[in-house]
Amino acid sequence: QVHLQESGPGLVKPSQTLSLTCTVSGGSITSGSYYWTWIRQPAGKGLEWIGRIFPSGSTNYNPSLKGRVTISVDTSKNQFSLKLSSVTAADTAVYYCARVGKLRAFDIWGQGTMVTVSS
Amino acid sequence: QSVLTQPPSVSGAPGQRVTISCTGSSSNIGAGYDVHWYQQLPGTAPKLLIYADNNRPSGVPDRFSGSKSATSVSLAITGLQAEDEADYYCQSYDISLSGWVFGGGTKLTVL
Numbered sequence: 123q124v125h126l127q128e129s130g131p132g133l134v135k136p137s138q139t140l141s142l143t144c145t146v147s148g149g150s151i152t153s154g155s156y157y158w159t160w161i162r163q164p165a166g167k168g169l170e171w172i173g174r175i176f177p178s179g180s181t182n183y184n185p186s187l188k189g190r191v192t193i194s195v196d197t198s199k200n201q202f203s204l205k206l207s208s209v210t211a212a213d214t215a216v217y218y219c220a221r222v223g224k225l226r227a228f229d230i231w232g233q234g235t236m237v238t239v240s241s
Numbered sequence: 242q243s244v245l246t247q248p249p250s251v252s253g254a255p256g257q258r259v260t261i262s263c264t265g266s267s268s269n270i271g272a273g274y275d276v277h278w279y280q281q282l283p284g285t286a287p288k289l290l291i292y293a294d295n296n297r298p299s300g301v302p303d304r305f306s307g308s309k310s311a312t313s314v315s316l317a318i319t320g321l322q323a324e325d326e327a328d329y330y331c332q333s334y335d336i337s338l339s340g341w342v343f344g345g346g347t348k349l350t351v352l
Contacts, residue, residue: 159341168243169279169287169330171341184340218286225293227277228332231286 124149126219126232134213134239140206144219144232151200152177157222158202160193162215163234170215174222175202209239244269245331245344252350253321261347263331264313269342271312274334278307278316281328281346290329291316318349326351 130142144158151158160172173183175193183191187206195202206213216236220228246264253259263276270276276294279287289298291307294314306317318325331344 168346169332169343171343174341182340185338225277225289225296225298226275227289227292228279228287229289229292229298231288234286 124221124230126221126230128217128219128232128235130235130237132236132238134209134237135241136210136239137208140204140209140213140237140239142204142217142219142235142237143201144203146200146202146221151195151202152197154224158193158195159220159222159228160204161218161220161228162213163218164212164215172204172206172217211239213237214239243345244335244338244342245333247329247331247344247347249345250348250350252352253318254352255321255323257321258317258319259321259349260318261316261329261331261349262313263315263344265333265335266312268337269333269335270309270314272336274336276307276309276314276331276333278305279330279332281330283327287330321351323351325349 125147127145134140157174159174173193175181190207192205216234218234219232221230223229251259278291280290281287294309295307304319308315328346330346335342
């Protein structure tokens with residue numbers, strides 16, 4: 123059973139870079155034709171797709187994040203990571219990592235990690 | 242403003258049937274892209290409920306079903322139970338945005 127776990131600082135200062143890592147356990151990040159993605163959810167609001175990466179390193183990002191996003195993969199550690207630069211209070215949210223599997227849906231989710239942007 | 246439109250809330254009594262609509266456009270649902278539904282119980286991560294319009298992953302009760310027309314889809318829940326009280330999200334792909342999009346979510350209250 124594949125399991126995803128987010129990790130990273132819970133507090134980031136405005137204008138700095140938010141960095142999170144998702145560790146994949148119970149399976150290899152390179153096995154199968156899977157996309158590995160990041161999604162966020164501000165408190166009391168809906169879900170927003172941030173971006174995705176294929177194990178080859180190919181990426182796609184939500185245009186609304188205007189070039190502030192970078193997603194990378196470390197296959198040796200079975201991890202993928204999110205960097206979001208120039209953060210503001212609007213980036214305060216629960217950040218989830220998730221897998222897009224053979225069902226072409228977000229079939230496995232991490233538990234989520236709360237990130238607050240505040241000085 | 243979400244790309245996919247859902248009603249903010251629906252409610253029903255135990256045992257009743259409710260439906261949640263999800264309306265898109267010609268760049269997502271109308272373009273034929275699959276629609277998926279997620280259930281988010283309070284304080285937890287979303288869980289895949291329906292995939293590819295009307296398919297249930299293993300373990301999802303058959304009380305949950307999906308349907309699709311030209312540019313809208315619906316999630317139906319029959320035999321409502323208290324444990325169904327949650328937020329429900331539809332999701333698809335949008336060709337004009339070249340990415341995945343979600344509905345704004347619908348809060349289901351079991352009366």
